[in-house]
Amino acid sequence: MIELKNISKTYRMGKVEVKALQNVSLKVSPGEFVAIMGPSGSGKSTLMHVLGLLDRPDSGDYFLGERKISILSDEELSAVRNRLVGFVFQQFHLLPRMTALENAALPLIYAGKRHLKEKAKEEIQEVGLAERINHRPNELSGGQQQRVAIARSLVNDPLIIMADEPTGNLDSKSKEEIISILKKLNQKGKTIIVVTHEREVASHARRIITMRDGKIVSDEIISAEQKVSRDNQTDQIIDMVLSKSERKARKTEFFDYLRQAGAAMISHKVRSTLSILGILIGVAAVIAMLAIGQGAKESIEKQLASLGSNLLIVRPGSTRSHGVALETGSVTRFTFQDIDAIKKLSGEVKRISASVSGRGQIVYGNKNWNTQLEGVDIDYAEMRASVPPIGRFFTDYEVKMREKVALLGPTVARELFGDANPVGETIKINLVNFKVIGVLPAKGAAGFHDQDDTVIIPVTTAMYRVLGKEYIDTIYVEVASPNLIDQAQEDISNTIIKQHHLSKNDEDSFQIRNMTDMKNTLESTTKTMSLLLGAIAAISLLVGGIGIMNIMLVSVTERTREIGLRKAIGANNTDIMIQFLIEAILMTLIGGVVGILLGTGISVMISLFAGWAVKVSLTSVVLAVTFSLFVGIVFGLWPARQASKLDPIEALRYE
Numbered sequence: 001m002i003e004l005k006n007i008s009k010t011y012r013m014g015k016v017e018v019k020a021l022q023n024v025s026l027k028v029s030p031g032e033f034v035a036i037m038g039p040s041g042s043g044k045s046t047l048m049h050v051l052g053l054l055d056r057p058d059s060g061d062y063f064l065g066e067r068k069i070s071i072l073s074d075e076e077l078s079a080v081r082n083r084l085v086g087f088v089f090q091q092f093h094l095l096p097r098m099t100a101l102e103n104a105a106l107p108l109i110y111a112g113k114r115h116l117k118e119k120a121k122e123e124i125q126e127v128g129l130a131e132r133i134n135h136r137p138n139e140l141s142g143g144q145q146q147r148v149a150i151a152r153s154l155v156n157d158p159l160i161i162m163a164d165e166p167t168g169n170l171d172s173k174s175k176e177e178i179i180s181i182l183k184k185l186n187q188k189g190k191t192i193i194v195v196t197h198e199r200e201v202a203s204h205a206r207r208i209i210t211m212r213d214g215k216i217v218s219d220e221i222i223s224a225e226q227k228v229s230r231d232n233q234t235d236q237i238i239d240m241v242l243s244k245s246e247r248k249a250r251k252t253e254f255f256d257y258l259r260q261a262g263a264a265m266i267s268h269k270v271r272s273t274l275s276i277l278g279i280l281i282g283v284a285a286v287i288a289m290l291a292i293g294q295g296a297k298e299s300i301e302k303q304l305a306s307l308g309s310n311l312l313i314v315r316p317g318s319t320r321s322h323g324v325a326l327e328t329g330s331v332t333r334f335t336f337q338d339i340d341a342i343k344k345l346s347g348e349v350k351r352i353s354a355s356v357s358g359r360g361q362i363v364y365g366n367k368n369w370n371t372q373l374e375g376v377d378i379d380y381a382e383m384r385a386s387v388p389p390i391g392r393f394f395t396d397y398e399v400k401m402r403e404k405v406a407l408l409g410p411t412v413a414r415e416l417f418g419d420a421n422p423v424g425e426t427i428k429i430n431l432v433n434f435k436v437i438g439v440l441p442a443k444g445a446a447g448f449h450d451q452d453d454t455v456i457i458p459v460t461t462a463m464y465r466v467l468g469k470e471y472i473d474t475i476y477v478e479v480a481s482p483n484l485i486d487q488a489q490e491d492i493s494n495t496i497i498k499q500h501h502l503s504k505n506d507e508d509s510f511q512i513r514n515m516t517d518m519k520n521t522l523e524s525t526t527k528t529m530s531l532l533l534g535a536i537a538a539i540s541l542l543v544g545g546i547g548i549m550n551i552m553l554v555s556v557t558e559r560t561r562e563i564g565l566r567k568a569i570g571a572n573n574t575d576i577m578i579q580f581l582i583e584a585i586l587m588t589l590i591g592g593v594v595g596i597l598l599g600t601g602i603s604v605m606i607s608l609f610a611g612w613a614v615k616v617s618l619t620s621v622v623l624a625v626t627f628s629l630f631v632g633i634v635f636g637l638w639p640a641r642q643a644s645k646l647d648p649i650e651a652l653r654y655e
Contacts, residue, residue: 001028001029001030001064001065001159001160001191001234002026002027002028002051002062002063002064002160002191003026003027003028003061003062003063004024004025004026004027004050004051004060004061004062004063005025005060005061005062005063006023006024006025006059006060006061007021007023007024007025007026007047007050007057007059007060007061007062008021008022008023008024008057008058008059008060009021009043009046009050009055009057009058009214010058019213019214020043020046020214021043021046021047021050021057021214022043022213022214022215023060023215024043024047024060024214024215024216025216026047026209026216026219028051028191028193029191030159030189030191030233030234031186031189031190031191032191032192032206032207033182033183033186033191033192033194033204033205033206033207034191034192034193034194034205034206034207034208034209035194035195035196035201035202035204035205035207035208035209036048036193036194036195036196036209036211037196037197037199037202037208037209037210037211038197038210038211038212039197039212040197042211042212042213042214043211043213043214043215044195044211045164045195046214047195047211048162048164048193048195049649050062051160051162051193052081052085052087052160052162052193052568053069053077053080053081053085054081054567054568054648054649054652055648055649056070057070064080064084064234064238065234065235065238066235067234067235067238072242074572074573075572075573075574076242078110078567078570078571078572079241079242079570079572080238080241080242081568081569081570082107082110082111082156082241082569082570083111083156083158083237083241083570084158084159084160084234084237084238084241085158085159085160085161085162086107086152086153086154086155086156086158086160086161086162087153087161087162087163087164087568087569088146088149088150088153088161088162088163088164088166089149089164089165089166089652090164090165090166090168090169091169091561092137092142092145092146092148092149092169093149093561093562093564093565093568093652094137094145094148094149095137095562095565096136096137096138096267097136097263097264097266097267098136098137098263099133099134099135099136100124100129100132100133100134100135100136100137100140100144100148100151101117101120101121101124101133101134103137103148103149103152104120104123104124104148104151104152104155105117105119105120105152105155106152106566106569107152107155107156107569107570108120108155108156109256109260110566110569110570110571110572110575111156111570112253113156119155120151120155121133123151123152123154123155124148124151126151126154127147127148127150127151127181128147128177129144129147129148129151132144141174142169142170142171142174143170143171143173143174143175143177143178146166146167146169146170146174146178147177147178147181150166150178150181150182152569154185156570158190159190159191159233159234159237160190160191160192160193161182161185161190161191161192161193162193162195163182163192163193163194163195164195165195165196165197166178166182166194166196167179167196167198167201168196175201179201179204182194182204183204192205203222205222206221206222206223207219207220207221207222207223208220208222257575257578257579257582258582258586260579261579261580261582261583261586262586264555264559264579264583265583265586265587268555268558271551271554271555272551272587274547274551275547275548275551275552275587275591276587276590276591276594277544277591278543278544278545278547278548278591279544279545279547279548279587279588279591279592279595279628279631279632280544280591280592280594280595280598281540281544281595282538282540282542282543282544282545282591282595282628282631283591283592283594283595283596283598283599283624283625283628284595284596284598284599284602285536285540285599286534286538286540286595286599286620286623286624286627287595287596287598287599287600287602287603287616287620287621287624288599288602288603288606288614289533289534289536290530290533290534290616290617290620290623290624291599291600291603291606291614291615291616291617291620292533292603292606292614293526293529293530293531293533293534294530294614294615294616294617294620295607295614295615296526296529296530297526297527297530298615299444310350310478310479310480310481310482310485311383311384311476311477311478311479312476312477312478312479312485312488312489312492312512312513312514313474313475313476313477313512313513314334314342314474314475314476314477314492314496314510314511314512314513315473315474315475315510315511315513316332316333316334316471316473316509316510316511317332317509317510317511332496332500332502332509332510333471333472334354334471334472334473334475334510335471335472336354336472337499338472338475338495338496338499339352339354339377339472339475341495341496341498341499342475342477342492342495345488345491345492345495347480347484348479348480348484348487348488348491349477349478349479349480349488349492350478350479350480351379351382351383351477351478352377352379352475352476352477352478353376353377353378353379353380353383353459353475353476354375354376354377354459354472354474354475355374355375355376355377355380355459355472355473355474355475355476356374356375356459356462356463356467356469356472356473356474357372357373357374357375357473357474358373358462358466358467358469359371359372359373360372360373360429360430360455360466361428361429361430361431362412362416362427362428362429362455363427363428364416364417364422364425364427364428367415367416369412369415369416371409371411371412371453371454371455372453372454372455373429373430373454373455373457373462373466373467374454374455374456374457374462375456375457375458375459375460375461375462375463375466375467376456376458376459376476377399377458377459378393378394378395378396378399379476379478380456380476381393382478383476383478384476385441385443386407386440386441386456387441388407388438388439388440388441389439389441390421390423390438390439391407391423391436391437391438391439392437392438393407393437393438394407394437394457394458398458399458399459399460399461400460402458402460402461402464402465403458403461404432404433404434404435404457404461404465405434405435405436405437405457405458405461406427406429406434406435406436406437406455406456406457407436407437407438407439407440407455407456407457408422408436408438408439408440408455409439409440409451409452409453409454409455409456410439410440410441410442410452411450411452411453411454412452412453412454412455413439422436422439423436423437423438423439424436429455429457429466430466432465432466434457440452440454440456459472477492485514489512489514492512493510493512496510538627542631544591544628544631545588545631545632545634545635546635548584548587548588548631548632548635548636549635549636549638549639552580552583552584552635552636552639552640553638553639553642555580555583555639556580556639556642556643556646559643560646560651561651561652563576563643563646563648563651564646564648564649564650564651564652564653565651565652567646567648567651568648568652573644573645574644576640576643576644576646577640577641577643577644578640579640580636580639580640580643580644581633581636581637581640583636584632584633584635584636584637584639584640585629585632585633585636586632587632588628588629588631588632588636589625589628589629589632591628592624592625592628592629593625595624595628596621596624596625599616599624600616603616
């Protein structure tokens with residue numbers, strides 16, 4: 001069944017070489033009960049690790065049945081070990097967060113037989129622990145824990161049981177119980193290999209091998225009685241385990257990885273919570289900051305929309321005389337003739353409106369209000385996004401006839417009329433009666449200026465009946481297309497120069513402001529602000545990711561013996577790496593989901609208490625979750641790889 005030919009194994013401890021095995025040759029037949037004895041450092045444990053496929057020799061050949069083991073890959077060795085070998089350790093190596101049943105069933109996960117829990121129950125009952133099946137290791141005595149370990153070693157029905165000092169940590173009564181169980185297993189045909197330093201334990205074996213200084217110094221047959229040969233069965237099992245169909249069937253399901261990862265997180269609540277907290281804060285910061293940026297962007301876009309699109313604003317300027325700046329409009333004063341001249345640029349100009357402004361005292365009943373008064377033309381409504389949602393705008397006829405009609409901004413309407421509809425009511429503007437024909441749309445505040453605190457009347461009425469002006473203060477021009485803005489600006493400038501016979505020295509006597517440039521600047525500023533806020537939040541998420549990596553590295557160190565156990569019972573490098581990687585991703589995912597809720601809550605609180613415009617967009621949520629998962633994968637990958645590369649022997653010995 002087992003044959004070793006000239007096996008050697010040397011360990012290097014710094015500059016010192018320790019020859020653990022020196023040209024060891026050995027045969028173990030099916031059904032034997034072999035005890036390996038020797039003082040500490042004799043090589044008996046190393047021999048058992050080689051026999052149990054946990055370690056590879058430096059030289060020599062190892063045959064299991066007719067199969068040469070040295071040519072198998074690590075993954076193939078894990079599969080063969082899972083199916084053919086069961087381990088019983090002196091330290092028990094039970095996972096503390098699992099019940100006796102779950103510990104016993106652990107090898108089934110890596111055998112692709114997680115559904116065969118009844119088999120684990122049967123083995124627990126066989127070792128006399130039926131009434132303790134749902135107890136955790138800290139609720140069991142040493143002897144009971146070792147019996148759970150024996151049940152775990154038997155759950156995959158292996159041909160060989162490897163027991164490393166199985167009675168070393170037990171009292172006399174428990175020691176007898178464990179020896180009795182091993183003898184019964186041998187009687188049922190199991191091959192038992194026990195490593196012990198106790199002659200009393202070895203006396204129950206049928207064959208005693210004594211080692212010293214890495215060599216077999218004696219091989220004593222106590223009883224020649226053996227069980228039925230199972231060499232053919234060994235080869236059949238190995239062939240089956242290594243077949244493609246069996247490999248596919250043995251693949252651990254994602255649900256098992258997830259369940260193992262979740263159990264590990266629950267068993268280390270504080271550590272997991274700290275990891276989740278780092279990601280949670282990062283995601284919440286991303287959501288909140290992007291919400292603030294998006295809200296600011298939409299607020300600015302709303303204000304820009306109120307200015308109108310493709311808009312040019314023409315204002316009279318001022319000149320200097322002997323170093324003294326004269327008042328605005330002291331050189332160029334706009335008239336309706338300028339409006340008519342600009343209108344002739346029909347290929348570039350879509351709409352145009354004259355405007356005059358001043359202050360007005362508005363009176364209705366026993367209420368009064370001082371506000372901004374603006375006289376405009378009929379195109380103003382479309383140009384400046386001022387089409388009234390209540391009532392109507394004035395007509396061309398009303399402009400020509402200087403009709404006394406007015407539209408109120410929402411602030412003025414609220415101050416004078418409260419919640420009542422002002423349309424059709426009569427108000428006084430600077431002691432002149434006006435009929436209210438509409439309410440302007442709400443535009444909000446622009447800086448410290450309330451755009452809704454205004455009253456609009458026909459420009460002719462404002463000039464000749466209310467404000468007493470002969471000249472136009474401002475000309476609003478809407479260009480037909482964004483591509484024509486520069487050309488329109490140049491043509492309007494040339495038209496005004498021609499109209500007013502201006503010289504080169506009078507070029508600063510009027511100004512043309514391009515609102516598109518202002519819009520682009522504001523939009524660019526908002527975008528930069530949003531990116532800056534997002535970058536700051538991303539840094540906090542990155543810090544959270546580094547925290548997860550640190551916690552996972554600590555987890556690998558803390559769970560080194562657990563990793564060694566999992567490898568001993570059949571887990572391969574991929575199994576270990578995926579489990580630890582899923583733990584990292586699971587923590588980031590939980591942190592991401594809770595972070596979204598927290599970030600949304602913070603955004604709402606900022607909106608309520610600070611009065612800032614905020615908006616949580618689906619894009620920011622997807623971005624935050626995606627980035628958090630990316631962080632979990634990137635920062636969880638290295639610890640997961642470190643865990644998967646651990647040597648099972650060194651891991652099991654780790655203190």
